[in-house]
Amino acid sequence: MAFIGRDDDLKQLQECFTERRAQLVFVYGRRRVGKTETLIQLAKDKETLFFAAQNATKDEQLASFSRLMFEAGAPGKDYLSQYPSWERALTELTRLPEPSDGGRRLVIFDEFPYLVKSDPSLPSVLQNLWDHTLRHANLMIVICGSAMSFIEKELLGEKSPLYGRATGILKMLPMPYWDAAQFFPNYSGEDKALAYAILGGIPRYLEEFDPDETIDANVKRHILRRIAPLYSEVEFLLHEELRETAKYNSVIRAIALGATSLNEIATHTMMANATVSSYLANLMELGIVEREFPVTAKPKERAKGSRGLYQLSDNFFRFWYSFVFPYRSELERGDVEGVYERHIKPVLHDFAGKPFEGLCREWMWRESAAGRLPFRARAVGRWWDRQDEIDVMAVDNASDAAIVGECKFRNAPVDRSVLNLLRDRAARTGIGQRTYLLFSLGGFDQSLVDDAAASQSDVQLVGIDELFHE
Structure with missing residues (x-):
């Protein structure tokens, strides 16, 4: 299957790659979210050292990494079977042959937490080398992992040796529905x-x-x-x-x-x-x-x-x-x-009703970013009090204007009673300036269509096909 989505993630990673200074970028996110495939896409047109760590001992990890380095032309291959330490192995990154295109070398450590598990001193080793040699090299180093709390606390947190060294941090999220x-x-x-x-x-x-x-x-x-x-x-x-x-x-x-x-x-x-x-x-x-x-x-x-x-x-x-x-x-x-x-x-x-509400909120964020809503949204989410709930609501920066919406994932057309109920609920939000959005799988009653088409209408109707329109 062809690679799908992740355009913005790839764009940001590519921009890091083209920066003049050396890069130490952290990419992390939950399992199955597509980190490895995204990095493979990034590496496609680049000379890349891609090391996929396993849940193994320090010695086994070093042996695997050494083989990869020697295949890439590291000079130690002539007199070493493997590097004796991570400090020695990472130092050799600066001695790899220059890429044939004259550009930068990309070095990816996938599932880096496995390496730290087998050698807890590794973050300190990397910090010391980064401060003294690696940050002056023609390299982009990517640290990737799925153990999110470990990366946030043990690698990026204030108590970590690597704190403040990252030149880029990308937390990969699930795809938006239009990419899915x-x-x-x-x-x-x-x-x-x-x-x-x-x-x-x-x-x-x-x-x-x-x-x-x-x-x-x-x-x-x-x-x-x-x-x-x-x-x-x-x-x-x-x-x-x-x-x-x-x-x-x-x-x-x-x-x-x-x-x-x-x-x-x-x-x-x-x-x-x-x-x-x-x-x-x-x-x-x-x-x-x-x-x-x-x-x-x-x-x-x-x-x-x-x-x-x-x-x-x-x-x-x-x-x-x-x-x-x-x-x-x-x-x-x-x-x-x-x-x-x-x-x-x-x-x-x-x-599917509740996930459909989430899908409609994603649509509203996308429309806001594209400038197609009455204002740029500061926040999009749900609203509720002890009595009522609004499926989708966007507020502006000053919280004095709102777009309120109702989502119906059913085959029957939405009629005027849904809009009237939404107006009643919206009146209790305390926000005076309001416009209304109705999302529907089954379309809309003709009277609603006529209302929305009228000039100065404060109602917009969004059908299922419009949600998936590029």
Whole structure:
């Protein structure tokens, strides 16, 4: 499959490469987000030393790196079988032959945390060499890893030897929905939205679906069968990153079932609030859970967390805990068809409603950045109080103007009653200057279309095809 998306990430990395001074760039993000493939794309037209670290001993790592260096022409190949230390090995980077095109050499350490695990002194060694020799060399060094909290705290944090040395830091996020949709070029807008609701923006998951098969066939073949990689993906990732996976399962399952406050999650899991809070913090570091506040919340309110709600930020985790985890017994016995027809197909559109709201918020960010909204948005999110909720809301820099929206992922056309209800809810936000957006899978009632087309209208209608229009 051709490489899809990541245009902005690649552009920024390429700009680092063309800088005059040496570069030490950190690229990190959760597993499966596409870091390695993006770096492979970056390296395509460059003389590159690409070292993929393994979970191995220091000696084994050094032996592998030494072989790579010698193949690249490092002078030590004539009298060494391998370098005796990382200090010696990294020093030799400056003695590699100049690239044949006269440009800069790219050096990539993929899964760098594995190297530090086998030799905790490595960050200090790299810091010392960077300060004295490497920062004067014709090199771009990329440190890549999936252990996000380790990279943020142990490599980039104030107590790390490498603190302040990075010339670039790129945290790679899941793809936006418009890039994810490119994996399924022949799908309808509805099916693209469903695929995104199920898989999210993780390239590795998107690659598993066959773009020539239907959503139904893909779910049954590539998620519900025991042999399918996505069937065991969630458990594999949790075991890789966390201990006490049974308790994390309980926390994630509670959120997937609709428990969003700390008290609700604690009650559902029968754990103490402090214990649940600790598990939630770890899940947020992994990019699986996010803490959400009303879009109008002030910084002080966010710091207290009095109105914060927890959501699963990963669509695939939400799908897996909604439809795979509860029906494991049937799936283990091979009843894929029964589970899909009884438990998934009848409620799939309802399940997709919340991811569809997230998709609409991404659309609003994109439109704001392109200057196609009434103002540049300072924040885009949800709004709620004790009584009401607004699916999508953008506020301007002064918080005295807002765009409020309602999202309907259903096949029936949206009618005037939806707009009237949205107006009533928006009046309670306290923001006087408002415009309205209605997002719909099933189109719009003719009277709404006429209203939106009228001059001076404060209503915009966005259909499913417009959401996926380039």
